[in-house]
Amino acid sequence: xxxxLNGSLHDTDxxxxxxxxxGLTVGDGVFETLKAVRGRPxxxxxxxxxxxxxxxxxxxxxxxxxxxxxxxxxxxxxxPMPLGRLRITYTGGxxxxxxxxxxxxxxxxxxxxxxxxxVATAAVVTVPWTRNERGALAGIKSTSYxxxxxxxxxxxxxxxxxxxxxxxxxALCEGTASNVFVVLDGELHTPPLASGCLPGIxxxxxxxxxxxxxxxxxxxxxxxxxxVFLTSTLRDVQAVRAVDGRELPAxxxxxxxxxxxxFDEQSTADLxx
Ligand code: PLP
Numbered sequence: 001x002x003x004x005l006n007g008s009l010h011d012t013d014x015x016x017x018x019x020x021x022x023g024l025t026v027g028d029g030v031f032e033t034l035k036a037v038r039g040r041p042x043x044x045x046x047x048x049x050x051x052x053x054x055x056x057x058x059x060x061x062x063x064x065x066x067x068x069x070x071x072x073x074x075x076x077x078x079x080p081m082p083l084g085r086l087r088i089t090y091t092g093g094x095x096x097x098x099x100x101x102x103x104x105x106x107x108x109x110x111x112x113x114x115x116x117x118x119v120a121t122a123a124v125v126t127v128p129w130t131r132n133e134r135g136a137l138a139g140i141k142s143t144s145y146x147x148x149x150x151x152x153x154x155x156x157x158x159x160x161x162x163x164x165x166x167x168x169x170x171a172l173c174e175g176t177a178s179n180v181f182v183v184l185d186g187e188l189h190t191p192p193l194a195s196g197c198l199p200g201i202x203x204x205x206x207x208x209x210x211x212x213x214x215x216x217x218x219x220x221x222x223x224x225x226x227x228v229f230l231t232s233t234l235r236d237v238q239a240v241r242a243v244d245g246r247e248l249p250a251x252x253x254x255x256x257x258x259x260x261x262x263f264d265e266q267s268t269a270d271l272x273x
Contacts, residue, residue, distance in 0.1 A: 002078035004071035004110035023091025027144035030054035071110040133196025148176035166219035179203035183227035188212040202231035227253035
């Protein structure tokens with residue numbers, strides 16, 4: 001594989017960043033995962049806007065979006081594949097132990113890996129940990145994803161594929177790597193950004209294209225929802241078939257199937273919506 005590291009292409013095996021990179025030592029970094037369809041990034045402009053917002057929140061230097069666009073093109077040209085997951089990582093760079101992130105140049109890595117088409121359904125679990133909707137990292141796609149790693153491990157231990165979290169107010173928030181939509185009385189709802197969820201790009205597109213209400217929902221709504229689905233770059237619209245072992249009446253149910261169809265049609269028509 002060929003990756004982009006700080007201005008040029010490298011073989012993955014020979015690309016090197018410092019072992020004292022602030023992203024590695026303290027999680028001082030931000031990232032984006034986006035899909036590439038036949039060599040073209042999907043919704044790149046939106047991903048770059050979110051990366052910039054995340055970088056600003058952490059006080060990282062403004063990312064060079066022209067370089068990142070060139071990097072995505074170069075990496076995709078060097079690694080042709082039908083469906084890829086592109087990963088952009090941007091960190092504080094080398095910071096000697098005991099020092100703050102200094103004048104060091106930030107680290108930029110763009111890598112790609114082939115990915116299979118999304119899996120049709122998910123089984124999810126609820127977890128005892130909460131997302132802090134007022135925390136400094138709320139809504140930020142930072143490389144400090146330890147909480148998500150722990151919650152996902154819990155899901156896997158229960159034979160599920162995703163964990164859904166509440167926020168500190170007890171409201172439904174999001175998954176470890178997904179946003180969540182629920183159907184109640186035939187109507188589609190998703191938690192508002194104030195819940196502390198990541199401003200998911202798939203979530204935003206589903207809101208624009210299929211329509212849904214942004215509603216503060218109690219966590220236990222999952223016990224009575226008629227349908228539940230997850231959204232993310234690598235899932236698109238993914239029907240939930242079970243919550244904590246409770247089978248949902250249908251996966252996908254009619255509302256989910258409609259949202260999935262609309263998303264599919266629109267996203268195929270426009271690769272940079
Ligand atoms: N929420 C979290 C915590 C995520 O990490 C992700 C993506 O990985 C999402 C939601 C979905 O965002 P997107 O649709 O932009 O992939």
